[in-house]
Amino acid sequence: MNMHDEHVTPGADRVAAGAGQLPGTPPRTLLLVDDEQNILAALKRLLRRDQYHILTAGSGQEGLDVLASHPVDVIVSDQRMPGMLGADFLRKAKLLYPQTIRIMLSGYTELQAVTDAVNEGAIFKFLTKPWEDHQLREHIAEAFRLKGIADDNVRLNDQLREVNLALAAANASMQMLVHQQQHQISRDEVSLGIARELLQFLPLPVIGLDDEGMIAFINTAAAALFERGAALLGNEAALVLPHLFADKGIADGAQHLAAIDGQPYAVAIYPMGAHSQSRGSLVTLSRCGAAS
Known part of the structure; x- marks a missing residue:
């Protein structure tokens, strides 16, 4: 299996995803999937400056193995790979890990396969080889921005759910207290009525x-x-x-x-x-x- 786990060091030239990261937060994780090692090496050199935690895989199956053992934010995958096409890999990635943002990078213009994958929501963007460095970095940065927004929404929804649960518990406790007080008042009224009758x-x-x-x-x-x-x-x-x-x-x-x-x-x-x-x-x- 040809996989690499590399922590890239901060560079002077940062795009929004790296520069906008809050201090103390874990680095965003990027998975690069391509069967050509020279392409993976070139992509890692290009993206090293952006402070991503970069993982690589040489095939779709290796990519799935990486996803099974590492949390990944953004995936960039080649289309033409032996054993499993990039579109099929990204479909499985969407099914198993829907929270990831998925990008296809390919030199082959198989428009029907790409169009189908885009329509199914398996692909966020489709970029062609050879790529333009600045454009590729911007697209990946945009994908990380979207992932950050999605993560914040999940976190805020979780916090809102916890607050709602706490409010529901407090409301239930208050209703129980009111019920007990009403019951006590009713008993006191009955006792008072009996005493007056006596x-x-x-x-x-x-x-x-x-x-x-x-x-x-x-x-x-x-x-x-x-x-x-x-x-x-x-x-x-x-x-x-x-x-x-x-x-x-x-x-x-x-x-x-x-x-x-x-x-x-x-x-x-x-x-x-x-x-x-x-x-x-x-x-x-x-x-x-x-x-x-």
């Missing part, structure tokens, strides 16, 4: 006060105890029920006796908020043996 139908008279002493709740037993139970809501407890609170006040935790319709009741005030975010007080009225 208080509502509790046989013990219960009055709920907000943190300013206003009557915010009165259960069925308490409403039955006072003729105007419904009218008490939204009023200041010390004003509408002075016989319960005017003398003793509404201090949280206070307990005292009061008379309701001549019957003695123990008035107990329980502050809320010790184990929840509720504010205000609950007042229970328990009938007892004697009024104060």
Whole structure:
């Protein structure tokens, strides 16, 4: 097998592909395929100044072997070679390594074969032998520029895909958190409804006060105890029920006796908020043996 792996050294005369390469990035790799060793040597001498990493092969099959073991950016292949024509080699290269940019260089004007390969997308450009040095270098530089753009697009698409995946994961996490919070709110609402229902139908008279002493709740037993139970809501407890609170006040935790319709009741005030975010007080009225 006649293959060479050559790292060319920087030259003073650079074309765009070499001069535009960012410091620290790996050199662009060029594969030259021709069965004539003098042609390969001439091409390497011409392109040495352009800082390409140059690989060579003496046939289409050797070219495929090189592609299987080395990442290659641009391929320049002869058309007339023994065993496999350049167009057939470039077709296989496109099939196996579609990311490569492929150029045909030939002294034979087999237009139909070349046209077919171009139409199939196997060939980026077709150049004839003998070549014009500056033109050949410019065409190869253009091929490397296109390959660089394609590589950047792949890299940006990969980064975009990673960002989209991260956003999707964050969105899923946020939706799960919102669902959990909604579920907790629903459970709290159910618990609150059950608690209100229990208080509502509790046989013990219960009055709920907000943190300013206003009557915010009165259960069925308490409403039955006072003729105007419904009218008490939204009023200041010390004003509408002075016989319960005017003398003793509404201090949280206070307990005292009061008379309701001549019957003695123990008035107990329980502050809320010790184990929840509720504010205000609950007042229970328990009938007892004697009024104060």
